[in-house]
Every structure is written in structure tokens, then in C-alpha cells.
Amino acid sequence: MTLQVLRRSLADQRTGLVLLLVLLVVVFGSLIPTFFDDRFVVFPLLRDVATLTVVGLAQLAVLSIGHLNIAVGRMAAFGAMFMGLAYEQWHLPLYAGLVIGVAAGAAIGALTGLIITSSGVNSFVVTLAMDFALLGFVSLVYSELTTSAAFTTKPAGMQELRTFSLADVCVGPVCGTSAIPQLAIFAVLAMLAVGYLYSRARTGREMLMVGSNAVAAELSGIPVDRRIVGAHALSGGLAALAGFMLAVTSGSFTATIGSEFMLPSFLGPVLGGTLLTGGAVSIIGTFLGTSLTQVIRQGLTMLGASVQSLSISLGIILLAALSLDRVRQVISERKAVRR
Amino acid sequence: MRPFAKRTRLCAVAVGLLAVTVGCTTRGSDAGQSAAGPDKKDVSSVKVAFVPGGPHPYFQPWKAAADQVKADFKVGGTVFDETSQWDQAKQNSALNSLASQGYNAMGIFGVSPTDINSTFTDLKAKGITVASLGSCPAGDKDEADFCLSTDVGEAAYKAAKTAIEAMNGTGKLVHLTGNNVDANTQRRIAGVQKAVDETGGKVSILTTIPDIDKDLQTAQKAVADLLSAQGNQIQGIVTTAYNPAVAAAAGVKSAGLPIKVVAIDDDATILAGIKDGSVAATIAQNPTGQAYVGGWALAQLATGACTMATPGTTVDSGSFVITKTNVDTYDTERKAKTTQLTEQFKSSVLKCS
Numbered sequence: 001m002t003l004q005v006l007r008r009s010l011a012d013q014r015t016g017l018v019l020l021l022v023l024l025v026v027v028f029g030s031l032i033p034t035f036f037d038d039r040f041v042v043f044p045l046l047r048d049v050a051t052l053t054v055v056g057l058a059q060l061a062v063l064s065i066g067h068l069n070i071a072v073g074r075m076a077a078f079g080a081m082f083m084g085l086a087y088e089q090w091h092l093p094l095y096a097g098l099v100i101g102v103a104a105g106a107a108i109g110a111l112t113g114l115i116i117t118s119s120g121v122n123s124f125v126v127t128l129a130m131d132f133a134l135l136g137f138v139s140l141v142y143s144e145l146t147t148s149a150a151f152t153t154k155p156a157g158m159q160e161l162r163t164f165s166l167a168d169v170c171v172g173p174v175c176g177t178s179a180i181p182q183l184a185i186f187a188v189l190a191m192l193a194v195g196y197l198y199s200r201a202r203t204g205r206e207m208l209m210v211g212s213n214a215v216a217a218e219l220s221g222i223p224v225d226r227r228i229v230g231a232h233a234l235s236g237g238l239a240a241l242a243g244f245m246l247a248v249t250s251g252s253f254t255a256t257i258g259s260e261f262m263l264p265s266f267l268g269p270v271l272g273g274t275l276l277t278g279g280a281v282s283i284i285g286t287f288l289g290t291s292l293t294q295v296i297r298q299g300l301t302m303l304g305a306s307v308q309s310l311s312i313s314l315g316i317i318l319l320a321a322l323s324l325d326r327v328r329q330v331i332s333e334r335k336a337v338r339r
Numbered sequence: 340m341r342p343f344a345k346r347t348r349l350c351a352v353a354v355g356l357l358a359v360t361v362g363c364t365t366r367g368s369d370a371g372q373s374a375a376g377p378d379k380k381d382v383s384s385v386k387v388a389f390v391p392g393g394p395h396p397y398f399q400p401w402k403a404a405a406d407q408v409k410a411d412f413k414v415g416g417t418v419f420d421e422t423s424q425w426d427q428a429k430q431n432s433a434l435n436s437l438a439s440q441g442y443n444a445m446g447i448f449g450v451s452p453t454d455i456n457s458t459f460t461d462l463k464a465k466g467i468t469v470a471s472l473g474s475c476p477a478g479d480k481d482e483a484d485f486c487l488s489t490d491v492g493e494a495a496y497k498a499a500k501t502a503i504e505a506m507n508g509t510g511k512l513v514h515l516t517g518n519n520v521d522a523n524t525q526r527r528i529a530g531v532q533k534a535v536d537e538t539g540g541k542v543s544i545l546t547t548i549p550d551i552d553k554d555l556q557t558a559q560k561a562v563a564d565l566l567s568a569q570g571n572q573i574q575g576i577v578t579t580a581y582n583p584a585v586a587a588a589a590g591v592k593s594a595g596l597p598i599k600v601v602a603i604d605d606d607a608t609i610l611a612g613i614k615d616g617s618v619a620a621t622i623a624q625n626p627t628g629q630a631y632v633g634g635w636a637l638a639q640l641a642t643g644a645c646t647m648a649t650p651g652t653t654v655d656s657g658s659f660v661i662t663k664t665n666v667d668t669y670d671t672e673r674k675a676k677t678t679q680l681t682e683q684f685k686s687s688v689l690k691c692s
Contacts (some may be wrong), residue, residue, distance in 0.1 A: 041439050
């Protein structure tokens with residue numbers, strides 16, 4: 001029984017990721033004495049992991065139905081733009097602006113889903129077109145409404161959200177760790193909500209069925225079009241949340257928010273076991289995949305890798321991680337056949 | 340969800356809880372670990388990092404200047420780190436990594452002028468001496484100890500004035516520049532506009548083309564399109580970004596049009612263009628002076644030997660008009676400016692005991 005459990009655990013892609021992650025942390029930790037410095041390394045690293053995990057979840061939402069969202073970064077910029085407008089022009093408090101921005105992101109996502117379902121055009125093409133349209137629109141709004149191409153008004157609480165950690169959360173005399181940023185709470189809440197959707201809620205299950213086989217789902221009475229629109233709306237809303245987290249981390253709401261989101265949005269989910277073809281998602285895997293890439297980047301940067309060798313090494317290690325996973329899968333499948 | 344997801348989830352939650360509880364502190368245990376006090380330190384305890392926004396030819400002189408700072412001022416170490424890849428989040432990560440390696444003084448070219456003040460505030464709160472080099476934050480406030488940079492608006496104004504002069508004070512001018520959603524680009528656009536406004540309508544801006552400094556190919560395409568569509572109407576081109584400058588110089592030369600081009604920076608291609616007459620002038624900046632003088636001032640501040648007379652002061656590192664007449668001698672002028680900058684820092688920018 002124990003052996004069976006162990007074998008099954010090893011066959012899980014996420015187990016491989018956890019082992020690789022632990023190995024890398026041990027290797028980098030022994031090579032770099034300051035790798036566990038909570039102020040300069042762990043806190044900023046976890047803040048980035050939190051933001052990119054939400055970006056990964058945004059992509060995961062559309063991957064679940066077998067679609068892609070090329071405009072994930074620009075949807076983040078679109079949502080963040082509304083948050084900036086809410087703070088600078090409408091003088092709203094922090095969380096009211098966040099709600100407006102996430103709603104705007106969800107709306108643009110839903111519109112994208114509607115275009116896909118009504119036109120029947122591939123999601124890649126539609127989101128690519130949406131990316132271009134939003135690029136122009138967001139830049140236009142910033143250049144028309146601001147002089148420095150950014151909304152720089154900081155509502156009360158934004159500064160604290162950027163710098164506060166769990167050490168600022170105390171129960172009596174005992175406080176949390178200074179290594180975990182408070183911003184990570186947003187990522188945890190997003191993971192719990194998305195996790196609940198796909199593992200417990202009927203809507204999420206239906207989205208996965210649409211991703212597995214849209215025709216079969218349609219014949220089973222699932223409202224396929226509505227699920228497609230819903231998945232894209234979820235993707236847009238999560239992208240906007242990630243835009244908010246990046247703006248809080250950086251300090252202002254700019255048009256360039258999200259411009260670096262596209263690659264990490266795929267890396268996290270795909271490394272974590274989410275299928276590009278739809279039908280299977282992994283929320284924990286997305287977090288692990290994102291953590292893996294960020295730990296590699298952090299470790300290599302601290303080892304003094306140049307910008308070129310950083311990109312090459314990152315590419316090779318990720319390729320190796322994916323290949324090793326495949327090798328492990330094949331070996332476990334062969335063993336299973338022999339038995 | 341896959342089989343065994345529940346077990347993996349449980350493991351992840353357990354590991355997470357363990358991490359949180361292991362790191363728990365008791366309130367007040369961090370007290371007294373604030374930023375370094377005003378005690379004077381030896382200069383060898385100062386390690387200076389020079390961090391540009393990303394790889395760009397403009398910053399290459401910073402490398403040699405960083406070595407020079409180490410040799411001349413006997414600081415503990417210097418490093419030139421260009422891994423920011425023009426992304427503010429990546430730059431913040433690079434800065435934190437450097438801080439963890441003991442770099443306690445930093446000269447930074449912020450990727451995002453509207454965000455960099457937050458980064459400066461964070462670093463200063465952790466006891467690091469910070470200078471804004473090559474670009475100042477957007478707005479009126481600078482959270483760094485000082486900003487030593489080309490006044491980009493002034494440099495663009497000088498470039499446009501030079502172009503207008505080369506056009507004999509009349510005609511249509513085109514402005515080629517970089518990222519439109521960047522506060523510095525807006526300053527450049529305003530600088531060019533100011534010079535054009537001073538002509539009282541004799542010179543007008545035909546078009547301003549932004550977002551073409553991403554790479555040389557993008558700039559070359561934009562210049563080729565511009566010259567083929569409107570080449571005959573243009574009397575002058577002023578460029579305030581590196582790639583458009585190189586592309587405009589080569590494009591106008593190969594098209595054989597009588598357009599006066601004023602470039603930016605002193606790249607070998609542009610200097611060759613000035614010598615053969617295809618480029619009317621260029622505006623050189625002073626990156627070496629920024630890193631050398633900035634590195635020295637950072638070391639003085641980090642040791643506690645000096646303090647800022649006015650924190651957040653902006654100092655212009657200089658911009659120089661290069662034409663055929665001074666193409667071989669402008670570097671002397673630039674070195675003189677660097678010497679003058681050092682004197683300026685000693686006499687008025689810093690307050691030394």
C-alpha cells in the first residue's frame with residue numbers, strides 16, 4: 001500500500017517540481033550565503049512569485065477550455081488603467097479601485113470570449129487582435145490624461161501593501177515572518193477561489209469538460225458558449241488583479257504594466273501540469289512552476305550571470321525540467337505496463 | 340483535477356504552514372536593527388553598484404568608469420549590472436540581489452521614471468546610499484540622495500535649436516524618439532516643441548514618431564517609410580534616441596535627400612556621418628562623468644564623510660553639440676565638464692566635515 005502510494009506520488013508531475021525546487025534551493029543556498037536573506041532575497045522573490053502565480057492562473061483559466069490568451073498582459077494593463085483612473089481622477093479608496101479594475105478586466109475578457117463564440121475564430125487570433133487593440137487604446141488614454149504617462153496617485157494603504165510582511169500581522173506578542181509579503185495573500189485567495197471553482201463548483205467542471213471535448217460537452221447539455229465567455233472573463237479579471245499587484249510593487253499605474261507577462265503566464269501552468277489542449281488544470285502546479293522559474297532566475301542573478309547567459313541558462317534549465325518530467329513519466333508508465 | 344491532488348495539496352499547505360511558523364517572530368525583536376547610523380566608515384567598506392535599465396550602448400562607458408572608481412577612490416568593490424532587461428520588476432530584483440551581496444551604494448538608471456522613487460525609498464529604508472544616474476524620477480521629487488543626469492528636455496531643446504539653425508531657420512522638422520509612454524520622452528517632446536515655438540511659426544513639426552528605439556530594425560523601417568512618403572517635404576530631422584539617430588543618419592545618406600539630421604550620442608557611425616557631412620550635428624552626453632563623479636559622491640555619502648546639502652538635488656551632467664568643427668576635440672570639453680562636476684559636488688552639492 002505504502003509502495004503504491006509512493007509510486008503514484010512520484011508519477012505526479014508536481015512531486016517532481018517540488019523535488020527540483022527543493023534541490024535548487026539547497027544548491028543555490030549552499031553556493032550563495034545570502035540566498036536566504038529575508039529582506040533582500042526571500043521577500044522580493046515571494047512578492048514576484050505571488051504576482052506571476054496570479055498571471056499563471058489567468059492563463060490557466062483559458063487553458064482549461066483549450067484556449068489561449070495572448071492578450072493576458074494587455075488585459076492586466078487595461079484593468080490597471082481603470083484602477084489608476086479610479087485613484088487619480090475619481091479619488092476612490094484602494095479596494096474600491098481594485099474592484100473597478102478587476103471588473104474592467106473581467107469585462108474585456110468577457111468581450112473577448114463573446115467575439116470568439118460569435119465569430120467562431122480561433123482564440124489565438126482573437127486574443128492577438130485584442131492585444132494590439134488594447135496596446136493602442138491603453139497608450140492613448142495614458143498619453144491623453146497624464147503628463148508623465150502614468151497615474152502616480154497612491155491611495156492610502158498602497159505603500160504599506162508594498163512593504164508590509166506577515167511580521168506586521170501579530171496575534172498578541174507573536175508576529176508572522178518578515179519573509180512573506182502581505183501581497184502574497186492576494187495570490188493565496190486567488191488560488192483558493194480558482195481551486196474551488198475547478199474542484200468543487202459545477203461551472204468549473206463544465207469548463208474542463210469543454211476543454212476536453214467541446215462537442216461532447218455540447219451534446220451533454222453544457223452551455224459551451226457561456227462557459228467560454230466565463231473562462232475568458234475569469235482570465236481578464238485575474239490578469240487585472242495581477243496588474244494591480246505589479247502596480248503596487250512598482251509604485252504607479254503605467255501603460256507598460258503586463259508587458260512582461262506573456263511568457264510567465266504559460267510557464268507556470270504548463271510546468272505545473274496544466275494541459276495546453278484543455279481539460280486538466282493544476283493550481284498548486286502553477287504556483288510550483290512559477291516558483292521554479294523565479295528561483296532559477298534569482299539564483300542565477302545572484303551567481304552573477306550576465307544578461308545573455310541568464311536567458312540561455314534559464315531556457316536550458318526549463319527545458320531540462322520539462323524533459324526530466326517526461327522521462328520520469330515514461331519510466332513510470334513502462335513499469336506499470338510490466339506489472 | 341488529477342488523482343492525488345488532495346495529498347499534494349495537503350503537503351503544500353503543511354509546508355506553507357511550516358514556513359510561516361518557522362519564520363514567526365516576537366514583536367519588538369527587530370527593534371534596533373534600523374538603517375546604518377551616521378558613524379564614519381572606511382571607504383574600503385563601501386561597495387558601489389552601477390545598475391542601468393538594461394543593455395544599451397549608452398551605458399557601456401559606465402563599465403570602465405566603475406573600474407576607474409575602484410582604482411582611484413579605493414572603494415571595497417564596484418560592479419556593473421545590466422540584467423534589468425528594461426523591466427522595473429526585474430531591476431528591483433537585481434538591486435535587491437546586489438544589496439544582499441553587500442553592495443551598500445548604488446547608482447541607478449531607473450527603468451520607469453514614475454516608479455523608481457518607490458525603489459529608492461525601499462533601498463534607503465534598508466540603509467543603502469542611492470543615486471539616480473542618467474535619468475531622474477518623474478515629477479518634482481527625487482527620493483534618491485541626488486540625481487546626476489543629462490537634462491533630457493534641455494538636450495532635446497539644444498538638438499532642435501541646432502537642427503533649426505542647420506535648416507536656416509525655416510521649414511518642416513520631424514522628431515524621432517523612443518518609448519512614448521515614458522516620462523523622459525514626454526520631456527524630450529516638450530524640449531523640441533519649445534525650440535520650434537521660438538521660431539514664431541517659421542519652423543513647424545511635420546510629425547513626431549515615437550516608439551522606434553526598440554531596436555535598429557524598427558527604427559530603420561520607420562525612417563524608410565518616412566522618407567519614401569514625405570521625404571521631399573522635410574528640411575530637418577531631430578532624433579532624441581539612439582536607434583532612430585543611427586537609422587536617420589544612414590537613411591538620409593542613402594536616399595540622397597538634402598535633409599539636415601541632428602542625432603544623439605557619439606556612436607562611431609554618427610561621428611563618421613558628421614565627418615562626411617551626412618549628419619549636421621549630434622548631441623553628446625556624459626555617461627562616463629555620471630558614473631565616475633556619481634561613484635565618488637556615493638562613496639563619500641556611504642562612508643558618512645559627507646552629507647547632501649539638499650537631499651534629492653538634480654545636477655546636469657552636461658550635453659555637448661558636436662559639429663564638423665569640433666568632432667575631433669569635443670572629448671576635451673567633456674572631460675573638463677567632468678572635472679567641473681567633481682568641483683561642484685565638493686563645493687556645493689555635498690556638505691563634508
